[in-house]
Amino acid sequence: xxxxxxxxxxxxxxxxxxxxxxxxxxxxxxxxxxxxxxxxxxxxxxxxxxxxxxxxxxxxxxxxxxxxxxxxxxxxxxxxxxxxxxxxxxxxxxxxxxxxxxxxxxxxxxxxxxxxxxxxxxxxxxxxxxxxxxxxxxxxxxxxxxxxxxxxxxxxxxxxxxxxxxxxxxxxxxxxxxxxxxxxxxxxxxx
Amino acid sequence: xxxxxxxxxxxxxxxxxxxxxxxxxxxxxxxxxxxxxxxxxxxxxxxxxxxxxxxxxxxxxxxxxxxxxxxxxxxxxxxxxxxxxxxxxxxxxxxxxxxxxxxxxxxxxxxxxxxxxxxxxxxxxxxxxxxxxxxxxxxxxxxxxxxxxxxxxxxxxxxxxxxxxxxxxxxxxxxxxxxxxxxxxxxxxxx
DNA sequence: ACAAATGATAGACATGGCGTTGAATAAAAG
DNA sequence: CTTTTATTCAACGCCATGTCTATCATTTGT
Numbered sequence: 001x002x003x004x005x006x007x008x009x010x011x012x013x014x015x016x017x018x019x020x021x022x023x024x025x026x027x028x029x030x031x032x033x034x035x036x037x038x039x040x041x042x043x044x045x046x047x048x049x050x051x052x053x054x055x056x057x058x059x060x061x062x063x064x065x066x067x068x069x070x071x072x073x074x075x076x077x078x079x080x081x082x083x084x085x086x087x088x089x090x091x092x093x094x095x096x097x098x099x100x101x102x103x104x105x106x107x108x109x110x111x112x113x114x115x116x117x118x119x120x121x122x123x124x125x126x127x128x129x130x131x132x133x134x135x136x137x138x139x140x141x142x143x144x145x146x147x148x149x150x151x152x153x154x155x156x157x158x159x160x161x162x163x164x165x166x167x168x169x170x171x172x173x174x175x176x177x178x179x180x181x182x183x184x185x186x187x188x189x190x191x
Numbered sequence: 192x193x194x195x196x197x198x199x200x201x202x203x204x205x206x207x208x209x210x211x212x213x214x215x216x217x218x219x220x221x222x223x224x225x226x227x228x229x230x231x232x233x234x235x236x237x238x239x240x241x242x243x244x245x246x247x248x249x250x251x252x253x254x255x256x257x258x259x260x261x262x263x264x265x266x267x268x269x270x271x272x273x274x275x276x277x278x279x280x281x282x283x284x285x286x287x288x289x290x291x292x293x294x295x296x297x298x299x300x301x302x303x304x305x306x307x308x309x310x311x312x313x314x315x316x317x318x319x320x321x322x323x324x325x326x327x328x329x330x331x332x333x334x335x336x337x338x339x340x341x342x343x344x345x346x347x348x349x350x351x352x353x354x355x356x357x358x359x360x361x362x363x364x365x366x367x368x369x370x371x372x373x374x375x376x377x378x379x380x381x382x
Numbered sequence: 383a384c385a386a387a388t389g390a391t392a393g394a395c396a397t398g399g400c401g402t403t404g405a406a407t408a409a410a411a412g
Numbered sequence: 413c414t415t416t417t418a419t420t421c422a423a424c425g426c427c428a429t430g431t432c433t434a435t436c437a438t439t440t441g442t
Contacts, residue, residue, distance in 0.1 A: 007439065009389050031222035036428060045391050050430065115306070143361075144369070150353035151346035151373050158345025159338055170334075178335070181380040182342050189376030198410065200418050227399060236420050241401065 014052060016042040018063055021056060022107055029112040030060050064108060064117050071097045071121065087128045088176050094121060095160075095172035102168065109164050118157050126153070133187070148190055152183050205243060207233040209254050212247060213298055220303040221251050255299060255308050262288045262312065278319045279367055285312060286351075286363035293359065300355050309348050317344070324378070339381055343374050 020042035024033050033056050039046045053059045075093050098105045109118050129149060134140050156179060163175055211233035215224050224247050230237045244250045266284050289296045300309050317340060324339075325331050347370060354366055 007389065009438065013390075029222075034428060035430090046429090047392085047431085048390055051389080055429095146357075147350055147353055147369050148373060150349040151370075154349025154352075155342035155346030155377065158341040158348075161345075162338055162341035166337075178338050179342075182339060182377045185380030186346065186373045186377040189372040198418065200409065204419080225399065226401090237400090238402080238421085239419055242418080246400095 010052075013042075013044055013048055017044060017049065017052070017059060020044075021059055022063065022104065025060075025107045025112050027112075030056055030114070060114070063104075064114065067101060067104060067108060068117075068121065070101065087125050088180055090125065090128075091179060092172055092176050095163075095175055098164070099168055099172060106164055106168075109161065111165070115157065118160065119153070122153060122156055129187070133190075137190070144190065148187065152186055155186065156183065201243075204235055204239055208235060208240065208243070208250060211235075212250050213254065213295065216251075216298050216303050218303075221247055221305070251305070254295075255305065258292060258295060258299060259308075259312065261292065278316050279371055281316065281319075282370060283363050283367050286354075286366055289355070290359055290363065297355055297359075300352065302356070306348065309351065310344065313344055313347055320378070324381075328381070335381065339378065343377055346377065347374065 017038060020038045021033065023041055024037055035046060035049055035056060038056060038059070039049050053062070071094060074097050075090060078089075078093060098109070107113060126149065129152065130140070130145065133145055133148075159179060159182070160175070163170060208229060211229045212224065214232055215228055226237060226240055226247060229247060229250070230240050244253070262285060265288050266281060269280075269284060289300070298304060320340060320343065321331070321336065324336055350370060350373070351366070354361060
């Protein structure tokens, strides 16, 4: 019984609902978008929306989850090929992935998007940073590290947002080179 | 005719409405707070709310404006005393101001608060940074500067949020010293 | 190709916030 | 003390919500 979710009707419904919400998020932020709006944009009955999602935020969350999985899949694939992945290579892969999903990412990570989502993507580098700090400073001043990490993490987010908002004109390589310099610079003021 | 806004009744109404909203923002973010909620919390008739504000966001905006004026007034006062204000001194003043308005700032700049507001406060340092960049590099690469500034500005915001969220345990002086190091470090990777 | 299963639709429902209005009441200003 | 003006109370139409039913359309597996 492959029944449940493989029904073509379900797939179509979910697809247009996602497209509908993404389209609306070009103009409005998630909290101001109504279920009725989405269904109108998707050409779907309002009752059908509730058959699959609780509210617009729930739908957005599932869209983000898909993108997150796409990014993670790409990275773990590289990792599985035996290559030990450095922070820079990891970021390079992430940026390429963002470029590959250009339209979607410009919305999800743009001005109406969710900062928490980008924060989550970058959090994976935190451990790498912590190790390099420990290695050079010997002992870790947790308080100081928290402040420096807050600076670097949010700085990176801002830089990436600037790149996205600017239309992704620069190459992922350029972005990584700037990001690497500026992160090292900020970090080495302490390490 | 001191008529219009000096009426004691108006002042009282605005006061309790502001307190009401701020109270609610301890638990919820602005977009989920209803006019009815605020009026219930303030003990004010719903119709009266619309006599002064368009919606909850409008009320929040006016609260932020007041705080912004407080901060700016303190800084321009120092400036008027003839002291040329460096970026560090400016930030020190800002942080002291934030500490003086502890409860309010923890909400306005906290997890349910508005990032744009903090961004606006920090924007005043942009010119100072631009000048120092120009001075050392001679010629300004606008693209590169945009990326570096995006990093530093957002990094600073994150660091300050970390401070606020942590209960403002460290002194403004400590904060400035870390911020100065890490900003210089990030900047000098280019300058 | 057909019958059973299941998803989508249209329509209705009570609920609750919105934004506005008008008349009555209370308090401030001169 | 009289005039002015802010607040209250009650009601209004409007719209989105979340739920539910009967009906229709499509898919599925045999």
